[in-house]
Amino acid sequence: xxxxxxxxxxxxxxxxxxxxxxxxxxxxxxxxxxxxxxxxxxxxxxxxxxxxxxxxxxxxxxxxxxxxxxxxxxxxxxxxxxxxxxxxxxxxxxxxxxxxxxxxxxxxxxxxxxxxxxxxxxxxxxxxxxxxxxxxxxxxxxxxxxxxxxxxxxxxxxxxxxxxxxxxxxxxxxxxxxxxxxxxxxxxxxxxxxxxxxxxxxxxxxxxxxxxxxxxxxxxxxxxxxxxxxxxxxxxxxxxxxxxxxxxxxxxxxxxxxxxxxxxxxxxxxxxxxxxxxxxxxxxxxxxxxxxxxxxxxxxxxxxxxxxxxx
Amino acid sequence: xxxxxxxxxxxxxxxxxxxxxxxxxxxxxxxxxxxxxxxxxxxxxxxxxxxxxxxxxxxxxxxxxxxxxxxxxxxxxxxxxxxxxxxxxxxxxxxxxxxxxxxxxxxxxxxxxxxxxxxxxxxxxxxxxxxxxxxxxxxxxxxxxxxxxxxxxxxxxxxxxxxxxxxxxxxxxxxxxxxxxxxxxxxxxxxxxxxxxxxxxxxxxxxxxxxxxxxxxxxxxxxxxxxxxxxxxxxxxxxxxxxxxxxxxxxxxxxxxxxxxxxxxxxxxxxxxxxxxxxxxxxxxxxxxxxxxxxxxxxxxxxxxxxxxxx
Amino acid sequence: xxxxxxxxxxxxxxxxxxxxxxxxxxxxxxxxxxxxxxxxxxxxxxxxxxxxxxxxxxxxxxxxxxxxxxxxxxxxxxxxxxxxxxxxxxxxxxxxxxxxxxxxxxxxxxxxxxxxxxxxxxxxxxxxxxxxxxxxxxxxxxxxxxxxxxxxxxxxxxxxxxxxxxxxxxxxxxxxxxxxxxxxxxxxxxxxxxxxxxxxxxxxxxxxxxxxxxxxxxxxxxxxxxxxxxxxxxxxxxxxxxxxxxxxxxxxxxxxxxxxxxxxxxxxxxxxxxxxxxxxxxxxxxxxxxxxxxxxxxxxxxxxxxxxxxx
Numbered sequence: 001x002x003x004x005x006x007x008x009x010x011x012x013x014x015x016x017x018x019x020x021x022x023x024x025x026x027x028x029x030x031x032x033x034x035x036x037x038x039x040x041x042x043x044x045x046x047x048x049x050x051x052x053x054x055x056x057x058x059x060x061x062x063x064x065x066x067x068x069x070x071x072x073x074x075x076x077x078x079x080x081x082x083x084x085x086x087x088x089x090x091x092x093x094x095x096x097x098x099x100x101x102x103x104x105x106x107x108x109x110x111x112x113x114x115x116x117x118x119x120x121x122x123x124x125x126x127x128x129x130x131x132x133x134x135x136x137x138x139x140x141x142x143x144x145x146x147x148x149x150x151x152x153x154x155x156x157x158x159x160x161x162x163x164x165x166x167x168x169x170x171x172x173x174x175x176x177x178x179x180x181x182x183x184x185x186x187x188x189x190x191x192x193x194x195x196x197x198x199x200x201x202x203x204x205x206x207x208x209x210x211x212x213x214x215x216x217x218x219x220x221x222x223x224x225x226x227x228x229x230x231x232x233x234x235x236x237x238x239x240x241x242x243x244x245x246x247x248x249x250x251x252x253x254x255x256x257x258x259x260x261x262x263x264x265x266x267x268x269x270x271x272x273x274x275x276x277x278x279x280x281x282x283x284x285x286x287x288x289x290x291x292x293x294x295x296x297x298x299x300x301x302x303x304x305x306x307x308x309x310x311x
Numbered sequence: 312x313x314x315x316x317x318x319x320x321x322x323x324x325x326x327x328x329x330x331x332x333x334x335x336x337x338x339x340x341x342x343x344x345x346x347x348x349x350x351x352x353x354x355x356x357x358x359x360x361x362x363x364x365x366x367x368x369x370x371x372x373x374x375x376x377x378x379x380x381x382x383x384x385x386x387x388x389x390x391x392x393x394x395x396x397x398x399x400x401x402x403x404x405x406x407x408x409x410x411x412x413x414x415x416x417x418x419x420x421x422x423x424x425x426x427x428x429x430x431x432x433x434x435x436x437x438x439x440x441x442x443x444x445x446x447x448x449x450x451x452x453x454x455x456x457x458x459x460x461x462x463x464x465x466x467x468x469x470x471x472x473x474x475x476x477x478x479x480x481x482x483x484x485x486x487x488x489x490x491x492x493x494x495x496x497x498x499x500x501x502x503x504x505x506x507x508x509x510x511x512x513x514x515x516x517x518x519x520x521x522x523x524x525x526x527x528x529x530x531x532x533x534x535x536x537x538x539x540x541x542x543x544x545x546x547x548x549x550x551x552x553x554x555x556x557x558x559x560x561x562x563x564x565x566x567x568x569x570x571x572x573x574x575x576x577x578x579x580x581x582x583x584x585x586x587x588x589x590x591x592x593x594x595x596x597x598x599x600x601x602x603x604x605x606x607x608x609x610x611x612x613x614x615x616x617x618x619x620x621x622x
Numbered sequence: 623x624x625x626x627x628x629x630x631x632x633x634x635x636x637x638x639x640x641x642x643x644x645x646x647x648x649x650x651x652x653x654x655x656x657x658x659x660x661x662x663x664x665x666x667x668x669x670x671x672x673x674x675x676x677x678x679x680x681x682x683x684x685x686x687x688x689x690x691x692x693x694x695x696x697x698x699x700x701x702x703x704x705x706x707x708x709x710x711x712x713x714x715x716x717x718x719x720x721x722x723x724x725x726x727x728x729x730x731x732x733x734x735x736x737x738x739x740x741x742x743x744x745x746x747x748x749x750x751x752x753x754x755x756x757x758x759x760x761x762x763x764x765x766x767x768x769x770x771x772x773x774x775x776x777x778x779x780x781x782x783x784x785x786x787x788x789x790x791x792x793x794x795x796x797x798x799x800x801x802x803x804x805x806x807x808x809x810x811x812x813x814x815x816x817x818x819x820x821x822x823x824x825x826x827x828x829x830x831x832x833x834x835x836x837x838x839x840x841x842x843x844x845x846x847x848x849x850x851x852x853x854x855x856x857x858x859x860x861x862x863x864x865x866x867x868x869x870x871x872x873x874x875x876x877x878x879x880x881x882x883x884x885x886x887x888x889x890x891x892x893x894x895x896x897x898x899x900x901x902x903x904x905x906x907x908x909x910x911x912x913x914x915x916x917x918x919x920x921x922x923x924x925x926x927x928x929x930x931x932x933x
Contacts, residue, residue: 034318083619095467098445101427116723117741117759119428119445119463134720134741134759135775137428137463137500149794152741152759152777153812155463158500161521161539164778169495169517172460184791189759189780189814190464190834192500192522193542206791210783211814211836212501212854214522214540215518226792228783229814230854230872232523232558247854248872248890250541250559250577266872266890266904268559268577282577283605300524301918303615304925338637364641412738429758430739430774448739448756448811463756466774469811472832472850480806480828481848483771499773503811503833503851508663523812525833525851543852543869561852561870561888579870579888593888607923614926 001176001198002028002038003092009059009074012040015091015173019065019091022074026059029088033236033254034199034218039258040088042081044164063084082164086174089198092177096122109146121157127183141178141195146206148181156181160197160217160235173197175217182206186230188213216253228265237250240275312402312487313339313349313511320370320385321353326402330376335386337370340399344547344565345510345529350525351387353396355475393475397485398544400509404487407433407451427487432468438494452489452506456516458493462500467492471508471528471546484508487529493517499540500522515552527564539576551586623798623820624650624660625714629883631681631696634662637713638706641687644696648681651710655858655876656821662710664703666786683707704786708796709818715798716761718744731768743779751807763800763817767827770803773811778803782819782839784856795819797839804828810835810851826863838875850887862897 013020029040032048035057042061045050052060059074061081065107069075078084102120109128114120118132121140122259128270130148132138138150139157157179163170177196181203187193188211195201196218203215204223213227216235227233227245234253243257246265251257258275268282280287317336323330340351343359346368353372354363360378363371364572370385373394380386389395389604413431420439425431429443432451435517443449449461459468468490474481488507492514499522506512509528514526515534526600527546538544538556545564555566557576558614562568569586591598628647635642651662656680664683665674669690674682680883681696683703700706724742731750736742740754743762745779752770754760760772761779772778779801785792799818802827809815810833817823818840825837826845835849838857849855849867856875864877868887873879880897890904902909 034777097424098426113719115720116742117425117428117739121445134743134761134778135446135464135757135777139463149781151780152761153464153501153757153775155446155500155522158444158462158522159460161499161519161538163519168533168535170497170519172497172519186792186794188783189777190501190775190812191521194522208783208785208792208794211777211780212523212812212834223791224792226785227393228856229838230541230852234539234558243796246368247856247874248559248870252558254578265579265874265892266888268850270576292612293608296615297608297915299615300611300922303618304918304921307925360750408735409737428739432756444777446757450756450774464775466757466811466813466833469755469833470771472810474830474848479846481808481830481846483808483830488707501812501834505833523834527851541852545850545869559870563869577888581887593793603923604919607926610917610926611922614693614929 001030001091004086009076011253012059013076016061016076016078016087018076018084020074020076022069022071024074026060029085029092029198030057031197031199031218031236032057034196040076040085042085043082063092072121076151082171082173086171089174093174093198095174097260098122098140103140108223111224115162124259133189141176142181142182143178143200145185146182149186150181151187151191151211153189154191154193156187158192159193162196162197162217162235177201177218182223184210191215194219194235199255210247222259243275312341312400312404317349320387323370323399324387326381327372327387327389327398329387329389329395331385332376333387334459335369336382340396340403340509341368342508342510342529342547343368345507349399351399353392355392356586366377393482393484397482400485400487404485406485409433409451432464445498450506452487453492454489454511455492456494456496458495460497461492462498462502462522463500464500465498465504467498467504468506469503471505473508473528473546488512488529493534502526505530505546509544521558533570554586623711623715624651624680625719628660631698634681634710638698638700638709640698640700640706642696642698643687644691646680646694646696651820652679653819653821653840653858654679656818662698662707664707666703688872704793704795706836708793709713711796711798715796715820717796720744720762725762753922755811761817763797764803765800765822766803767807769806771808772803773809773813773833775811776809776813778809780814782816784819784857798913799823799840801825804845807831812836816841816857832869844881851854851865865897 006027020055027038040059041057054076061076065077102118102221103122106120106124113131115134117134119137127146133152135153137155160175162173180200182205184206186208207225210229214232219237221239222241228247230248232250238256240259244262249264251269256272262278264280267284270283278287281290317338338349351370353366372387376388413455414433417431417435423441426445428445430448438457443540444463446464448466459505471479472488473484491511493516497518498517505528514532518536521540524541530548532550533552536554539558541559547568551570553571555573562580572590575591578595581594592601628649648662651658661679662681664678683698687699710747725744728742728746734752737756739756741759748766749768755774756931757775759777782797784795802822804827806828808830816839825843829847832851841859843861844863847865850869852870854872860878863883864882866884873891878894884900887905892905900909903912
C-alpha cells in the first residue's frame with residue numbers, strides 16, 4: 001500500500017500518539033512478507049524483532065525502545081504495535097461502505113457482460129470483454145483485467161483471515177489491500193479470493209481456477225497456473241508460473257511452489273517445493289518417493305505377521 | 312425447541328392419531344444428542360430403545376408398545392416414529408416462507424451495516440455494530456449477537472442434512488431449529504452453518520471462522536475458537552473453548568473436541584479428542600505419535616529392500 | 623447434444639472451412655466419454671485417434687488426413703480440432719445471455735416456491751412442489767424435476783472446467799450442455815454443479831447432497847445416493863445407484879463407482895471401484911485392508927527400534 005505522499009516518522013508518531021527514534025520518511029506500509037523500501041511494518045515479539053528491523057521496511061512499529069536502529073531507519077514505539085498498524089490501515093485505506101448493488105464509481109470496460117445479481121463495490125476496475133456471472137461479489141479494492149471470467153457466487157476481495165489473539169477476543173487486522181486478477185484469468189463458481197492486508201493478492205495472466213477454491217490474503221500466483229476444485233491456499237503463498245494443483249490440495253501459509261510443479265489431488269503442502277517436479281501426499285513429497293512408501297506399507301501387515309511367526 | 316405451554320401425552324397422541332402409554336407432559340422436543348427434561352424424542356430401532364427411554368427426554372415416540380416405561384415418563388406408539396416426530400416439528404415450528412429480501416419482521420440493531428444483496432429471513436434477530444457483506448443469506452431462526460461479521464455469500468441457517476432412508480426415497484427431517492452466533496463471532500465468505508433440527512446450532516462468543524467452512528446441525532462451538540478455511544464439521548459435534556482447527560480438517564458426527572485442542576491441517580477426526588493437545592492425521596492422533604509413524608514409514612522401503620537381500 | 627436436423631459432413635466442413643473425407647451425416651455432438659451414434663467428436667493427439675475413430679461417434683474432427691476411416695463414418699480435417707469443436711458448440715448452442723433475475727422464458731411448475739434473490743436463466747425448466755432458497759443460481763440449460771430442493775447460494779449449471787493448453791493461454795471449451803436434476807433430488811447450500819460440455823450432467827431421482835459439494839461436467843449420478851458435505855467429484859464420473867460418499871471425499875475424472883458402494887470420509891478415489899463394498903484412504907481401497915495397514919503402521923516405529931537394538 002503506497003501513500004499519496006511521504007510521511008515523516010514524527011508525523012506518524014503524532015498520529016499514533018506514541019514515541020519514535022531515528023529519522024526517516026515512509027511512503028507506504030505492508031505485511032512483513034511483502035515489504036519494500038519506504039514501507040512501515042510492525043512487530044510485537046522479540047523473536048521477530050531482527051527480522052522486521054533488517055527487512056526492506058524503513059519504519060518499524062515495535063514495543064521495545066532499546067533495539068538498535070539500522071542506519072536510515074526509524075522506529076515507532078508503542079505497547080500495541082498491532083493496534084497501531086491497524087490504525088494506520090484505517091487512516092490510509094478507510095473501509096468503503098457500499099450502498100449500491102453496482103457502485104457508480106466502478107469502471108467497467110467495453111463488451112464486459114455483468115449478469116443479474118452481481119455486486120460490484122466502490123472504485124472497482126474491470127477491463128474489456130469480461131463475463132461476470134449471476135451472484136458474483138466483487139468488493140472494493142479489486143482490479144480486474146481483460147477477458148476475465150468470474151463465475152456465479154464467487155467472491156473477490158473477502159477479508160484477510162489475520163488476527164491478534166487477545167485475552168478475551170481475536171483482534172482483526174483490517175484489510176486495506178485488494179485483489180488483482182490479470183488478463184484472461186478465470187475464477188470458478190463459489191471461489192473465495194481474499195484481499196491483501198495492505199497490498200494486493202495477485203493472480204497472474206491466464207491462470208484458470210475451478211469451483212470452490214480458496215486463496216488467502218497477499219498470495220501471489222503466477223501466470224498460466226491451473227487449480228482444480230476445492231483447492232485451499234493460505235495467505236502469503238508464492239506460486240510461480242505454470243503450477244498445476246489437483247483437487248482438494250492444501251497449501252500452508254508462506255510456502256513457495258516452484259515453476260511448473262504439479263501437485264496431485266488431496267496433497268497437503270507444509271513447506272516450499274522446488275519447481276518442475278510432481279508431488280503427492282501429506283506432507284507432500286516427490287510422488288515416486290511417496291508411491292514407494294505406499295507400496296511398502298501395502299506389504300507391511302504380512303511382513304509383521306511373518307516376523308511374529310518367526311519369533 | 313420449547314413449546315408455548317406443556318402438552319399432555321394424551322393431547323400429543325390425538326395430534327399424531329396414535330396410542331400412548333404412561334402419564335406425562337412435554338414442553339419441548341429435541342434430537343437425542345440435545346434432549347433436556349420435558350422433551351419429546353423419537354427412536355425407531357431396538358438398538359437405541361434404551362438410550363432414548365433412559366435419556367433426559369420425558370416422552371419417547373417409539374414403534375414398540377412392549378417396552379418398560381421409566382417412572383414419570385410416557386411413550387407415543389406408532390409404526391413410524393420419524394414421521395411422527397416430523398409432524399410435531401411442522402406443527403410447533405412451521406416453515407416460514409420468506410417473501411421479502413429483508414423481512415420486515417427482522418430486528419436489526421443500531422450501527423449494523425447490511426450491505427446490498429443480503430437476504431434476512433422472518434423474525435431474524437441481529438445485534439448492534441454488525442457487518443453483513445453482500446450476498447450473505449440469514450434464514451429465519453437465526454439469532455445474531457453484537458459486533459458479528461458475516462462475509463459475502465455465507466449462509467446462516469441452511470437445512471440439517473438428516474434423513475430417514477425409505478424404500479424409494481430419503482425422507483427429510485424438517486429443520487425447526489435455528490442458529491445462534493454469539494457476540495464478536497466472525498464468519499468467512501461462502502461458509503454454511505446449518506440450523507438445528509429442533510434446537511440451536513451455536514457458535515460461542517469471539518470465535519472466528521475462515522472462508523468455506525461447513526458446520527452441521529446442532530453442533531455447539533465454544534468461545535474463542537479459530538477455524539481455518541475449508542474445515543468441515545458434521546452435525547451434533549461439541550467443540551469446547553479455544554479450539555484451533557487448521558485448514559481442511561474434517562470432524563465426524565457426535566464427536567467432542569476438548570478445550571484448547573489444536574488439530575493440524577487436513578486431519579480427519581473420527582472420535583472424541585481430549586483437550587490441551589495437538590493432533591494430526593487420519594484418524595487424528597497426537598501429532599508427535601503420528602510424526603514418529605511418518606518417520607518410520609519413510610525408512611520402511613529401504614528396510615524391506617534390506618530384508619529381501621538378506622533372505 | 624442433438625441438433626434439430628441431421629447435417630451432412632460436407633455442410634459441417636463448409637461451416638468449419640476445412641476438408642473432409644468419407645460420407646456421413648451427424649445429428650449431434652459430444653465429449654468422447656458420452657458419444658452416441660450420429661455424434662461428432664474430436665481428437666487432436668495420435669494417442670487417442672483410434673479411440674475416437676472406433677467410438678460410437680459418426681464424425682470425427684481430427685488433425686491427420688491419413689487415418690483409416692471406419693465404414694459409415696467420416697472425418698473433418700483441421701489443424702485445430704479443439705477450436706473447430708468449440709465453433710460447432712457455439713453454433714449449435716450459443717451462449718444465452720441472461721438479462722433478468724428470473725427469465726420470462728423459464729417454466730416453473732405449480733406449488734414451486736422461489737424465494738427472494740434467486741436467479742433463473744433462460745429456458746430453465748423447474749417442476750412442481752420444488753423449493754429454491756435465497757441466492758440459488760440456476761443457469762440456462764437446467765432441467766429440474768418435481769419436489770426438488772435447492773438450498774441457498776447453490777449453483778446449477780456452472781461452466782465445465784475443460785481447457786486446451788496453448789502456448790500463452792488455456793483455451794476454454796465452451797459449455798453447451800446442461801444439468802438434469804431428477805425428481806426428489808436435494809442440493810445443499812453453496813454446492814456447485816457444472817453443466818455438461820455438450821450433454822447433461824445428471825443427478826438421479828432421490829439423491830441427496832449436503833452443503834459445499836462440487837460435481838463436475840458430464841458426471842452421471844444414480845438414484846438414491848447420499849453425499850456428505852465438501853465432497854468433490856470431477857468431470858465424466860459415473861456413480862451408480864445407492865452410493866454413499868462421506869465428507870470431503872474426492873473422485874478423479876472418468877472413474878465409475880459401483881452400485882451401493884460406501885466411501886468413508888476424506889478418501890481419495892483414483893480409479894473405478896466395484897459396488898457393494900466399503901472403501902477408505904487414498905488411494906481408496908477396501909476399508910478392512912486399509913485398517914490392517916493402519917494398524918501395522920502404528921506398531922512400525924517400535925519394530926524399527928527393536929531391529930536397531932538387535933543389530
